[in-house]
Structure formats: C-alpha cells, structure tokens
Amino acid sequence: MKTRIFFLLIAASLLSGCVTVKPWEKEGLSDPIMIIDENPINAGIKEHFLDYREGVEGATGAESGGCGCG
Amino acid sequence: MPQVQKAAAAGVVKKIILFLLFFFNLYDIGIAQLLPANETQVNFSGYFDDFNVSVLYPSISVTKRVSESTSITTRYLVDMITAASIKSHTQAPNVDVVTSASTKGGNGGDDLPTFDEVRHEFNIGFAHLIGSGILTLDGLYSTESDYTSSTFIGNFTQYFAENNASLQLGVVRSWDKVFPKTKDWKKDKNVITLNLNFSQIISKDLILQLLSTYTNNNGLLSDNYQLVPISINGTDSLFDPIHPDLRIRRAAAFSLKYRFTENSSLQLGYRYYWDSWDINANTFSADYERYLSKHIILGVGWRTNLQTSAFFFKPEYSEPEQYMTTDIKLDAGYSNELQLDLILSGGDRQNFLPFLKDERVQYIFNLDFYWRHTDSPYWFNNMNNLFATNVNIGIRYRY
Numbered sequence: 392m393k394t395r396i397f398f399l400l401i402a403a404s405l406l407s408g409c410v411t412v413k414p415w416e417k418e419g420l421s422d423p424i425m426i427i428d429e430n431p432i433n434a435g436i437k438e439h440f441l442d443y444r445e446g447v448e449g450a451t452g453a454e455s456g457g458c459g460c461g
Numbered sequence: 462m463p464q465v466q467k468a469a470a471a472g473v474v475k476k477i478i479l480f481l482l483f484f485f486n487l488y489d490i491g492i493a494q495l496l497p498a499n500e501t502q503v504n505f506s507g508y509f510d511d512f513n514v515s516v517l518y519p520s521i522s523v524t525k526r527v528s529e530s531t532s533i534t535t536r537y538l539v540d541m542i543t544a545a546s547i548k549s550h551t552q553a554p555n556v557d558v559v560t561s562a563s564t565k566g567g568n569g570g571d572d573l574p575t576f577d578e579v580r581h582e583f584n585i586g587f588a589h590l591i592g593s594g595i596l597t598l599d600g601l602y603s604t605e606s607d608y609t610s611s612t613f614i615g616n617f618t619q620y621f622a623e624n625n626a627s628l629q630l631g632v633v634r635s636w637d638k639v640f641p642k643t644k645d646w647k648k649d650k651n652v653i654t655l656n657l658n659f660s661q662i663i664s665k666d667l668i669l670q671l672l673s674t675y676t677n678n679n680g681l682l683s684d685n686y687q688l689v690p691i692s693i694n695g696t697d698s699l700f701d702p703i704h705p706d707l708r709i710r711r712a713a714a715f716s717l718k719y720r721f722t723e724n725s726s727l728q729l730g731y732r733y734y735w736d737s738w739d740i741n742a743n744t745f746s747a748d749y750e751r752y753l754s755k756h757i758i759l760g761v762g763w764r765t766n767l768q769t770s771a772f773f774f775k776p777e778y779s780e781p782e783q784y785m786t787t788d789i790k791l792d793a794g795y796s797n798e799l800q801l802d803l804i805l806s807g808g809d810r811q812n813f814l815p816f817l818k819d820e821r822v823q824y825i826f827n828l829d830f831y832w833r834h835t836d837s838p839y840w841f842n843n844m845n846n847l848f849a850t851n852v853n854i855g856i857r858y859r860y
Contacts, residue, residue, distance in 0.1 A: 411625045416665045423804075424726040424750040424758060427660075427670055427718055432502050432522050432536070433825060433855060437800070439518070440508050440851050444833060446790035447712075447734040447742040447768055 500859040510849035530590035542578035580605035594619040631656035650680035666720040676710040709737040725751040742768035760802030776837035787840035794835035825855035
C-alpha cells in the first residue's frame with residue numbers, strides 16, 4: 392500500500408513534467424539557497440553522526456563497528 | 462521560386478538554426494554545470510555527548526575535472542574517538558575504556574582495556590557525463606582495529622523535460638568484516654541498497670524531490686560490545702546480543718524546496734521508514750536559508766524523528782531468548798535536532814577581513830544540537846536521554 396502511494400506520487404510528478412520551466416527562467420534555481428544538498432560532502436558529515444544514533448538511518452556509505460558510540 | 466521567397470526561407474532557416482544552437486548550448490551548459498566543479502574542501506568536525514563520547518573527525522576532499530565531461534573526487538576522513546563508554550557494568554556513566562587515541566599507548570587504568578578507536582576512510586569517485594545524464598561511481602574503504610568495510614556506490618541520473626526533471630537509479634554494495642577485540646572470531650556483514658529518486662522543477666520557485674530506498678542487510682547485524690545482562694537464579698550473567706541475520710529496510714521520502722522571497726528559501730521534508738524488524742519511523746524536517754548579505758547565508762533547520770522498537774527489543778530479559786539486544790537504536794523513542802549553519806563566501810572586496818576578499822573561498826560553520834529520548838534507559842548508564850553536539854568548521858576552495 393505504502394509502495395503504491397509512493398509510485399502514485401512519482402506518476403503525479405511525472406505528469407507535472409508537462410509544465411516545464413524554460414532555461415532562462417531558472418536563474419533563481421541555481422542560487423545556492425535553492426540547491427538541495429548544495430554541499431554533498433557537508434551533508435555526508437551530518438548524516439555520519441546520525442547513522443550511529445538512530446536505527447532508521449544509514450546504508451548510504453561506509454559503515455563502522457567498534458563501540459557504536461552511544 | 463522567386464528570389465524574395467528564397468531569401469525569406471533562408472532567413473527562417475537561419476533563425477531556426479540560431480535558436481537550436483542557442484537552446485542546445487544552454488542545455489549543454491545546464492548539464493555541464495551538474496558535474497562537480499574543481500574544489501578542495503577541508504572539514505574539522507567534532508561530536509560530543511553526555512554519554513562521555515567525544516569523536517573528532519577531520520576530512521579532506523579534492524575534486525578535479527579531468528576533461529569536459531569527467532571529474533574525479535578523492536576524500537580521506539579519520540574518526541578519532543577520544544573517550545568512549547563502550548562497556549560498563551555500573552549504573553554510572555563512567556568512562557571505563559580509554560582509547561589509545563587519547564592515552565597514546567597507556568592502558569587507561571589498572572584493569573581497563575585499551576581500545577584503539579581510530580577509523581580511516583578513503584574514497585575515490587568519478588563522475589562522467591553520458592548524453593543528458595550523469596554516471597557516478599564511488600569506491601570507499603574504511604578500516605579500524607575491529608572492523609573493515611569496502612563499499613561500492615553507483616548512481617546514474619538522467620535529465621529530461623528540458624532539464625526540469627531527473628530520475629536517479631543508485632546501488633550501494635558493502636562488504637564488511639567484523640572482528641571485535643573481545644572475541645576470537647571474524648564475521649561478515651553485507652549490505653545491498655537500491656535507490657530510486659526523482660526530482661522535478663515545478664516552477665521557477667519550487668522543486669520537488671521524491672526518494673525511495675530498499676536495503677538488504679545480512680550477516681552479523683549486532684554490536685558485540687553491547688552485552689545483554691540477564692539475572693538467572695539470582696546470579697547476573699552477560700550474554701552476547703543475538704540479532705536476526707537478515708534485515709530488509711525500506712524508506713520513502715519527499716522534500717519540497719520553495720523560494721518565497723528573493724533572499725530566502727524553505728525546504729520541507731518527510732520520510733517514512735519501515736523494516737522487517739518491525740521498526741517504523743516518521744521523520745519530519747524543515748530548513749530555512751536566508752541571505753544576510755550578498756556573501757553570507759544563514760541556515761536554521763529542525764528535524765524530528767519518531768520510531769517504534771524492533772520486535773525483539775526488551776528493556777530487560779529474564780532468560781536467554783532466540784533474539785535479544787540492548788542496542789538502544791532499536792528501542793522506541795524520538796529525537797530532535799536543531800541545526801545552525803553559516804556560510805561565508807569570499808568575493809567581498811570591500812570587506813576589511815582579507816580572507817573574505819577571494820571569491821574562490823567559502824567558509825562553512827555548522828552547529829547541531831541533538832536530543833534523543835528512548836522509552837527504555839540505555840543498558841550501561843541507565844539514561845533515557847542523550848544530548849549531543851556536533852560541530853563542523855569547513856573551508857571550501859573552488860578554482
């Protein structure tokens with residue numbers, strides 16, 4: 392059911408692809424404050440410390456063992 | 462055909478050719494801009510919590526475009542745990558294992574083991590433009606005294622609808638080796654993750670992103686430094702945790718990024734997670750970014766996570782069971798995180814600070830306050846709440 396809802400959302404979004412923004416209208420979208428994960432290395436650092444503290448994060452890169460640290 | 466009509470037709474063809482050249486040029490520039498640019502980034506990060514854990518993890522990464530369509534990224538990160546409460550049989554949050562990172566060879570006390578908790582992570586990645594798509598391949602190797610991990614990450618992103626939409630397919634494959642210092646065995650852990658992500662520019666001020674993840678974890682999935690205390694006939698005994706050796710994890714998420722003024726944007730996100738260990742989680746996030754001036758961006762973010770517990774997690778066990786754990790990450794609870802970000806970009810030639818004059822330099826400051834509450838107290842210190850701070854100072858040099 393949840394998977395179906397997700398794919399319905401994707402289908403709805405694909406339909407919205409009919410509405411296109413022209414290249415010359417995208418100036419604002421290239422602004423750093425409009426880029427999702429503008430700095431992926433920085434985003435990875437944030438994710439890194441959540442990986443060891445929540446059971447619902449992770450599996451996006453190298454893991455480590457040891458103490459798990461909390 | 463009269464001469465005048467021929468000239469008019471030639472004019473129209475010329476205009477069409479010019480339009481196509483202009484269009485495809487913009488299109489190519491648009492795709493090329495998606496390739497990582499030349500940059501060197503150095504980050505000094507630290508994590509500190511009230512469970513007596515302190516971790517320093519500096520990293521350096523270098524990205525270089527080696528051709529018009531290819532760039533290579535290398536990264537090195539080191540984790541140094543300077544104090545860690547790994548195992549304690551007391552009810553007080555004492556540090557009972559002092560790492561060699563802080564003792565430099567000392568044994569940390571009369572009867573306390575020394576743990577060499579330094580982890581090195583190496584990453585080499587490559588991004589290549591293929592038509593109107595980007596292929597990225599990354600290899601990671603992480604090594605520490607009791608764990609090694611080799612990871613391959615591959616992603617292909619296809620852009621379409623005049624670059625207004627993209628579909629990304631990704632795979633992550635990890636081969637891990639676990640060999641705790643307190644054990645005489647070595648076991649495997651394997652992870653396969655598949656990602657399917659979709660991004661859509663809805664308008665010139667709004668972007669939608671849909672993300673989905675499927676992960677298969679198998680092998681040794683427990684942390685064998687976390688023991689399970691069980692009282693049998695009045696005698697306390699410690700048992701190794703036993704987790705199922707297969708865990709299927711799924712997540713679906715969306716985020717919306719909206720520019721609501723010339724100088725500010727808001728990103729809202731929601732993620733639903735469910736796995737074969739019966740953990741369900743709802744994660745909400747909101748991030749606000751605003752230009753304080755042409756060269757300064759302030760970011761404020763909030764993230765809340767609510768989760769249920771794994772089917773075999775119990776606050777305490779009265780007898781050994783098929784599956785048992787004290788891993789607090791598998792307990793029900795919630796967490797909140799407040800993020801503060803400040804980005805100073807160079808290029809301000811009027812600034813009296815010389816390091817802000819160079820437009821190729823960017824300074825990044827991140828401060829995260831994290832609070833996690835679990836329904837049951839952690840097994841070794843009897844605490845339900847974890848308060849942590851994560852700090853990062855980064856310098857990004859683009860050239």
